[in-house]
Amino acid sequence: MPDILIGRLLVLHPPSGARHPIDDVRYSGGAVPLPEKALIAQIRRIARPDRRKLADRSVRPTRTAILTGIGDDCAVLRLLPGHESLVTTDFSLEGIHFRRDWHPAESVGHRCLARGLSDIAAMGGEPVAAFLSLALPRDLSQSWVGRFARSLISLAEKHGATLAGGDTAESPDGILADIIVVGTVPKGKGVLRSGARPGDRVFVSGELGGSAAAVLQMRSRPKKKLNPRDYPRHFYPEPRIELGRILREKGMASAMIDTSDGLSTDLAHICEESGVGAELDANLVPRASVGKPAREVDLDLALHGGEDYELLFTARPGKRIPARMAGIALTHIGHITRLRTILLRNSKGVADELQPRGWEHFRR
Amino acid sequence: MPDILIGRLLVLHPPSGARHPIDDVRYSGGAVPLPEKALIAQIRRIARPDRRKLADRSVRPTRTAILTGIGDDCAVLRLLPGHESLVTTDFSLEGIHFRRDWHPAESVGHRCLARGLSDIAAMGGEPVAAFLSLALPRDLSQSWVGRFARSLISLAEKHGATLAGGDTAESPDGILADIIVVGTVPKGKGVLRSGARPGDRVFVSGELGGSAAAVLQMRSRPKKKLNPRDYPRHFYPEPRIELGRILREKGMASAMIDTSDGLSTDLAHICEESGVGAELDANLVPRASVGKPAREVDLDLALHGGEDYELLFTARPGKRIPARMAGIALTHIGHITRLRTILLRNSKGVADELQPRGWEHFRR
Numbered sequence A, B: 001m002p003d004i005l006i007g008r009l010l011v012l013h014p015p016s017g018a019r020h021p022i023d024d025v026r027y028s029g030g031a032v033p034l035p036e037k038a039l040i041a042q043i044r045r046i047a048r049p050d051r052r053k054l055a056d057r058s059v060r061p062t063r064t065a066i067l068t069g070i071g072d073d074c075a076v077l078r079l080l081p082g083h084e085s086l087v088t089t090d091f092s093l094e095g096i097h098f099r100r101d102w103h104p105a106e107s108v109g110h111r112c113l114a115r116g117l118s119d120i121a122a123m124g125g126e127p128v129a130a131f132l133s134l135a136l137p138r139d140l141s142q143s144w145v146g147r148f149a150r151s152l153i154s155l156a157e158k159h160g161a162t163l164a165g166g167d168t169a170e171s172p173d174g175i176l177a178d179i180i181v182v183g184t185v186p187k188g189k190g191v192l193r194s195g196a197r198p199g200d201r202v203f204v205s206g207e208l209g210g211s212a213a214a215v216l217q218m219r220s221r222p223k224k225k226l227n228p229r230d231y232p233r234h235f236y237p238e239p240r241i242e243l244g245r246i247l248r249e250k251g252m253a254s255a256m257i258d259t260s261d262g263l264s265t266d267l268a269h270i271c272e273e274s275g276v277g278a279e280l281d282a283n284l285v286p287r288a289s290v291g292k293p294a295r296e297v298d299l300d301l302a303l304h305g306g307e308d309y310e311l312l313f314t315a316r317p318g319k320r321i322p323a324r325m326a327g328i329a330l331t332h333i334g335h336i337t338r339l340r341t342i343l344l345r346n347s348k349g350v351a352d353e354l355q356p357r358g359w360e361h362f363r364r
Helices: A034-047 A051-055 A105-121 A142-158 A210-220 A241-249 A263-274 A299-304 B034-047 B051-055 B105-121 B142-158 B210-220 B241-249 B263-274 B299-304
Strands: A003-006 A009-012 A065-068 A075-078 A083-093 A126-136 A162-170 A176-186 A201-205 A255-258 A277-281 A311-315 A328-337 A342-345 A351-353 B003-006 B009-012 B065-068 B075-078 B083-093 B126-136 B162-170 B176-186 B201-205 B255-258 B277-281 B311-315 B328-337 B342-345 B351-353
Touching (some): A034 A142, A075 A126, A075 A162, A083 B126, A083 B176, A105 A126, A105 A142, A105 A176, A105 A241, A105 A255, A126 A142, A126 A241, A126 B083, A126 B176, A142 A162, A176 B083, A176 B176, A210 A299, A241 A311, A255 A263, A263 A277, A263 A299, A263 A311, B075 B126, B075 B162, B105 B142, B105 B176, B105 B241, B105 B255, B126 B142, B210 B299, B241 B311, B255 B263, B263 B299, B263 B311
Parallel strands (some): A083 B162, A126 A162, A162 B083, B009 B065, B277 B342
Antiparallel strands (some): A003 A009, A065 A075, A075 B083, A083 A176, A083 B075, A126 A176, A201 A311, A201 A328, A255 A311, A277 A328, A342 A351, B003 B009, B065 B075, B083 B176, B126 B176, B201 B311, B255 B311, B277 B328, B342 B351
């Protein structure tokens, strides 16, 4: 039986033939009604990789992990020697992380996987496989699931990851998804939160506050649908996989995290893990421009709004950090201190303590 | 910094000190109310491993995987050379997989993890790490979560696995858990569903139907609480990790699956993956004895009732299979055929087709 390369995964087909990983999704929800079986069959069809791609063995096989035993009780992943596995899990729950009346199915699928991919990026790792646990209410349309799954799988393929399994169930209420992403990083090279030292500079990629700005807009005018094109960082956040990998390869980042909870909270995580403090310059924090006509978000949103999925990292004093990398702006916003607090210096040069008010503050 | 052995995981403490994996559980549900933060803190305390165990380096270090980078965006797992990773995910949703009025918190926690461990057992693998995504309703008591978590973590420790991270969220409705178990198996040695050949004998461990019998009882008398001691296979199923490992090590199983969906459905999975059929002898199927006074379950329950988490496996004609292994009875119940159907031979010697009616049939 020939080995077949799917993205970056070498898949040894089981003897019984051409079953794809997602075929193993089990009907473990009990009493899965027929319409849901149709939905699951639909996901399978979408997940089934393109035959032409299967034949393409040129997709960076040297850094692949190898997957065997598909269509079984577990997926089997084989890493190249000298690599470690990264594992991250993230819920996407209707009413908590998204709303069906606010978010198109494509956005829900994209954001579901982007959350996990962003965690891999924050370690400087590369994604290998995703596992989707998905519970659906009985009345959900086949079309919704198709759009959700196509968007999720398309983002996975873009980053060289394969949807390699998961679980399905009937949901007691609302759409419930849990995404697991398994990634890989060369042994001992994962960029941790704990590596920041006094004197390091603090950098952030892209712009901040764009995602939370969309949430505020939708909350203030719940009936009006936003155009995802005016708020791309909210509806279709692009995980910074390539940027994270380059920062890790070049040894530029001493500590790193993704801005999923908001700058103030995520920087607090780095400081706590590293046993240090930080000082930020309010004028330097890059603020997203959103809406139509586009306008810059308030400083508070850039400081505390979450779900931007940018990379926040520190760099040793002597290390040169370019202004752009992998097409994304890198902005120097402050530095690490010995003091165990985070200070924010305003335009008048006055420094006040910056409380971690990320995420919770803007969720309701 | 000394390396510290937790169970079978070698944990390299991060520079900032003594944080445990579960400390990394992120408040990503948004607006996690204070009582829930207390609950999460409680899980952390329970998950924090015993100092004495930390010092015990004698726990089979030769088959450990190595975990580093704890307290970060991802968990980092390092396998021993010559090993592959196994990954499995399973939902446990209130109202679908359990009911708070039927199942004690301890049973819910135990069953949640047992589902994942049983998938690892079915590959002949050994569990390494578990990740728990847990969404809780606002009104859930601290005591419930404590009992749930203690039971789950105690089962993990019993099988040498560490709760290594996860996600938390506020639930829109009911308790929602998704368990991810990562295991390990020597390269190429995982026992697949696809290895059965005509002439192989079919075996099952333990007894069947005991779990479904509890569900039927509870459904018929919803107000009456069952005594878990009278239905242990339903409330506290023991995953057959040791048995699966020995079967794999001794090369006894040509194909294997766990009986999570019910014998008829799980055997159909093996047959489908292997491109074969099977014939079972109704008289040989081992039926569980449940209740007080104990009585044997009906044949239908043994054939179609799910969630027994026994091991169903096939063995080549010449292979000697003992009557007991790892303390568990192994029963020869039939054989694999070329014909692509599953037949059940009754006591009169008449064979009828056995439809896969597992799981769904008994769920509602």
